[in-house]
Amino acid sequence: MEEKYIKDLEEIKDIMNRSTRFISLSGLSGVSTGIIALIGAFAAYHTVFKKQGYLVYDAVNIDAVNVKHLLLIAVGTLVASIVTAIFFTSIKTKMQKQTVWDVQTKRLLLHLLIPLVTGGVLCLMLLMKGFVGITLPLMLIFYGLALVNGSKYTLDEIRTLGLIEIILGLVAFQFIDYGLHLWALGFGVVQIAYGIIIQLKYKL
Amino acid sequence: MKEVLKDLDKAFENRIRLGIMSALIVNDCIDFNGLKTLLGVTDGNLASHLKSLEKSDYIDYKKEFLGRKPNTVYAATKKGTEAFKKHINAIEQLLK
Numbered sequence: 001m002e003e004k005y006i007k008d009l010e011e012i013k014d015i016m017n018r019s020t021r022f023i024s025l026s027g028l029s030g031v032s033t034g035i036i037a038l039i040g041a042f043a044a045y046h047t048v049f050k051k052q053g054y055l056v057y058d059a060v061n062i063d064a065v066n067v068k069h070l071l072l073i074a075v076g077t078l079v080a081s082i083v084t085a086i087f088f089t090s091i092k093t094k095m096q097k098q099t100v101w102d103v104q105t106k107r108l109l110l111h112l113l114i115p116l117v118t119g120g121v122l123c124l125m126l127l128m129k130g131f132v133g134i135t136l137p138l139m140l141i142f143y144g145l146a147l148v149n150g151s152k153y154t155l156d157e158i159r160t161l162g163l164i165e166i167i168l169g170l171v172a173f174q175f176i177d178y179g180l181h182l183w184a185l186g187f188g189v190v191q192i193a194y195g196i197i198i199q200l201k202y203k204l
Numbered sequence: 205m206k207e208v209l210k211d212l213d214k215a216f217e218n219r220i221r222l223g224i225m226s227a228l229i230v231n232d233c234i235d236f237n238g239l240k241t242l243l244g245v246t247d248g249n250l251a252s253h254l255k256s257l258e259k260s261d262y263i264d265y266k267k268e269f270l271g272r273k274p275n276t277v278y279a280a281t282k283k284g285t286e287a288f289k290k291h292i293n294a295i296e297q298l299l300k
Contacts, residue, residue, distance in 0.1 A: 002298065002299060005295045005298060005299060006299065008219070008222060008295065009292075009295060009299075011219060011222065011223065011226070012222065012223075012226040012292075015223050015226040015227050015242065015243070016226050016227070016229070016230045018242060019226075019227040019230060019231055019234065019238075019242055020230050020231065102238065102241070103231075103234070103238060
């Protein structure tokens, strides 16, 4: 009889978790977006620095053509990341026999998107005014805030991932010359590491 | 021991009813299809368990329209929430 109630409690916990959190987060989508971010950062780095010698390292020259290229790279990176993230997540939801577009997904997306869109719009406004450098740390900070905000509705690990991104963003603000390196570290390396951790931990 | 057993609620003896209640405790409300996918049960099965919980006044429902489709949304009542808490406490006592 005790066993029945232990099972009952497990069932209750499982249902409460499944009905409030989005658990189908795929580690692979973290890895894939991380790799895409690294490619994006690499492309951006070469756009900005390729015509310069080693001695004039910090004389970053961003002219109209470069900005156009950078914007293209940014949009390409963003679109590719979203597409692969959706792809791997929908595979995982199918494996877990859950529907992708349910209440939990909507709740998670809403809480992610509020800080994310705010940061995105702010970065675009700064970009228009010519403040290219500080958009990179700001992206890290707002991405981190979005993850912390959304973590209540998904796996607990996302909260620490968010905090790491925020810290990297603040460091990038201080050492603004290394903004792109830290951006690549946060969106690339850290994201890949977390993807692998989640993939190993929640493998079905 | 006898005292504890008295607090165990007959309404939650069934796994599906227990599942419905667990989900409604942590969510403001869930619609019929949401419960169905969550618990993985058939329409008829779910409907009959919902009906019995309604009868004990543990849950409440509201009919809405999503465009033209009728949609029934369920929520736990105060009485249901209290009964659920009491039931969980009783289980905890039992397992001590």
